Amino acid sequence: MIVFPQNTFTHINWRYIGRELWAVVAQSLNVARVGRKRQIDEERTSHVDLLHGADAWVDYVDERGIKFCYNATVRVFDNSKKAEMKRISKWACQGQTIVDMYASLGYYSLTFLVSCEAKQVVAIDWNDEILESLIRSAQVNQVDDRLLVIHGDCRRVCPDQTADRVYLGLLPSCRAHWLAACKALKPDGGIIHINEILDMNEKKKEPVKKVEPEKASSVEKKKKAVPEGKEKTSSDKENLPKKKKVLRQKTLPVLSAVQEDSKPETESTSAPPAEPSADQNPAAPEANGTSEEGVEKKKKFTRSASIVEEMENRVLPEIKVWKEYENEGWSRLTNRHQEFAMDCAQSCTRFLNNIHLSDVMYSVTVVNMIRYGEVSKGKEHVVLELLCCQQDASAEHLISKFNSENLKS
Missing domain, CATH: 3.40.50.150 (Vaccinia Virus protein VP39)
Structure with a gap:
């Protein structure tokens, strides 16, 4: 097989001869197949147009004696x-x-x-x-x-x-x-x-610095302190958003709706309640999410997170x-x-x-x-x-x- 460069036989006069041209070229050069390179694309595919011959399979032997068989219309040897x-x-x-x-x-x-x-x-x-x-x-x-x-x-x-x-x-x-x-x-x-x-x-890229999140204590210090002796009026209290109750424990106890409503809104959460044992509350599920009674629970620290930290x-x-x-x-x-x-x-x-x-x-x-x-x-x-x-x-x-x-x- 002989493969011509992509700018060969491109003049308009060659087109008047028709497909018979390639049979004459093959016969004169004593080859069975004639191809012409196509412009190489990004994926290096379809490089050669087969102009004459049954198929485009090529056998190539390099200087070490290794034989390569490939379809020239799909890929050419690099x-x-x-x-x-x-x-x-x-x-x-x-x-x-x-x-x-x-x-x-x-x-x-x-x-x-x-x-x-x-x-x-x-x-x-x-x-x-x-x-x-x-x-x-x-x-x-x-x-x-x-x-x-x-x-x-x-x-x-x-x-x-x-x-x-x-x-x-x-x-x-x-x-x-x-x-x-x-x-x-x-x-x-x-x-x-x-x-x-x-x-x-x-240029060498600068390593990205890991920014530590601000701790809650430092955030609280930045808040504007209320002067002593100045009490909030009733109108100020009405405009303030209601504080959400936060129960700081890993697994929340199962509470009924009646018990929850009966508690005052100003319930102190500074000291977390004692964590219930398995005997006291066997029905409490251990998985993260929401219990059957609808009480939202704080997600546990999973083992995968500890592995990531160790890594x-x-x-x-x-x-x-x-x-x-x-x-x-x-x-x-x-x-x-x-x-x-x-x-x-x-x-x-x-x-x-x-x-x-x-x-x-x-x-x-x-x-x-x-x-x-x-x-x-x-x-x-x-x-x-x-x-x-x-x-x-x-x-x-x-x-x-x-x-x-x-x-x-």
């Missing part, structure tokens, strides 16, 4: 990913389960399966036509028995606690899926690869930078690169410790940041690699495991 695919192909992933959260044509999924010899790859994408191409490619490369394809949004369908590696290849940003990536890692931890188009001109008060481990990378590459990064790495690592640390709410703390180590240069003015493509593991685990041992190279590469 050559900009070749550099990252070549870097990945050097890794030794035997025995590892890898989650590719944006599978597409299988740029990274097939690389992990064919070149890295991964135990299993979970490929997720919400485009069923793209997944059909990936399945065909896996069958041609004879790795379909180690590929699990899942259709849907990775934030909803990504399996939890299964992956040694999670690869996030979505550009320009996959920030919305960091939490799903942390959930996908095994309880022992693993490594996350995050692609990002970094805006080098973006907010936890002291999280500090972000680490791998010693070997700190000496070689970290010091060469700009402040913008380091800010992004720390922001990402801190977010993942918070996610991991909120997911695994236990005595075991999880820490994150910055392992590497690959820079692929500017994709446009002021915007750079980077790949950040983070090791996520339990705090007492040997980070050096795990990093050497994940960074080991494939001897066959």
